[in-house]
Amino acid sequence: MDQDILFRNNVKVKGHGSQSIIFAPGFGCDQTVWKSVAEAFEKDYQIILFDYVGSGRSDIHAYDSKRYSSLAGYAQDVLDVCSALDLKNTVFVGHSVGSMIGMLASLSHPEYFSHLVMIGPSPCYLNDPPHYYGGFEKEDLLGLIDMMDKNYIGWANVFASTVTNNPERPEVKHQLEERFCSTDPIIARQFAEAAFFADNRSDLIKVTVPSLILQCSNDIIAPLAVGEYIHQHLPNSMLKYMDATGHCPHMSHPEETIRLIRQYLSMASIDVSLAGRGAHF
């Protein structure tokens, strides 16, 4: 087992079960966002949590601005973790850009993954008229990056200092610092640029690992049309519309998220065992 990688990506392994699930956070988040969802699977699965280099409590010294200037670098982090833990046929659950990172990882090492679960994925955030609607114009995305700068995302503990002054909730500060303060501002900005200006539409067709797309209602970041686009172009994919609104159902609506993932995995395991017996549908 490669201890260096486990340290570098702040890898945490929990839970019981022969089947493993690896949870990949989306943009701007670290593994703590999976708290509710991951806990629900601990009883029956081996749970793997990690942070991308540059986020959360990863080893910032391992950051290489060239490697992480595109999603391929982040996909390599996923592959490194899988390789370090010697994972095979693991379930990959990714949020937002995390699902695209997992998809890219599956292209180079499909044997690492049995299924991909994509929560609010988008292969391309930019509109590409007339045939593709990603939801955003370039200036919108640049505006978001500016807003991150203005809110000191990644480089000052403005959000955290708020909580310092709240004597009733002393535990929150620590969590917040973990979430927001351990990322260098330049790294946060580079990740934003890599994530929001990526276009992985042409990769969808190459995916061989079966997948579940969880599409939220009223998700302005990954709108309905985008989820449907992915479903159309991603072979062997299933699309589930969620009641959950917004872009982060794993945080806002963990119960529904857990239920849908469970449902898919149990279906998939029946599918696999039937397929093993040569059954056809």
Add this chain to the structure above:
Amino acid sequence: MDEQLNHAPCGFLTLSEDGVILSINQTLLKILDYTQDSLTGQHVNSILTVPARMFFQFYFFSLLKLEHQVEEMYISLASNKGEEIPVLINALSRTVKETTLFECILIPMRKRNEYENELLLAKKETEEALKAKHKVNAELETTLKKLQIQKEELLELNKQNHNYKIETKKELELARIIQETSLTDPINNEKVQMEVFYNASGELSGDIYGIYQIDQHRFGIILLDVMGHGISSALITMTLQSLFQRLISAGFAVEIVMKELDSHLHKLFRNNEEARHYSTGIFLLIDTERQIIDYVNAGHPPALWQDSDGKQYELFSTAPPLGTFEGVEFKTKTFTFSKGGRLLLYTDGVDPLASNHLAPLLKKTIALPLFKLKEEILQSLNNEKNVYHKNDDESFILIDLK
């Protein structure tokens, strides 16, 4: 809504967990340029710019969900007319009767926003400058490393050079000993008395001499000065020495010895004009019984003969230097001498300016023994050395004929 809150000097907004506007105060409606409340029931996205909508998804809702409050978050609102309004937002998540509400106050910050933009711009510029500085530093670092490597190479070369120098010095010292070993000793007996001086400008000399007793009465004395000085000239003196030693000892006539030496040089450089060296030389064959001296002077400074009365004769050049023109005839000159005379043979290093100061010196010291004369000549050489920086080989031979 409470009247005071409705007209408070800040915007007030309550949202459902899903982001639907539940209530909005007059102040905020005014800020957003809505005359009446047509916003209740709408999603908050309808009053946010597109980037703010994304930012709300990524950070606002996540923070309220996880931490139950947001403070001093910067976002931009979109007014009814599409105008962008920068605001600071504080929000609190409150659960009343199992329903969670997000209560927010919003304060426009146009001026502060401009100020912050300036700050951000300045920060970016500083970062650029820092980056440029780091780049220059890195380049300097590289240059420094290169210089360090070059310096080490130079030191290594210098060391090699030093070793080479020491090695060469040793070799030259050995060569000097070999060259000086080839020099014959002066002869001192009842017929002749001699003093010699031989000094190389460097380790090796382009001068060579030989003194031989051929039989009971005859003595051969030869002094050669190969053009140039140093190693190449010294090598040639050695080939000439081995030849004249055999010829003179065997008693060959003066012109034959000189002719052979001349031919030897021609042969030596037949196929290599560039390396051609010639040599001046004087060879005297003294017969003490018949009291005659045969000699040939090939381009050499004149030897001085001083008889017992102090009368001086110069033995001028009778032929061109050895190794210059092929087929030159070397004609022997002969003169008779009376006993008690004194001979001085020297190379041009001893009299570089041909100043003829040796003749008066010889005359002045007529009554003095030979070794005294040698001292006088050396003294004059030292005096001259202080005036001119000479760099030529020096040799002379003094002979008293008794």
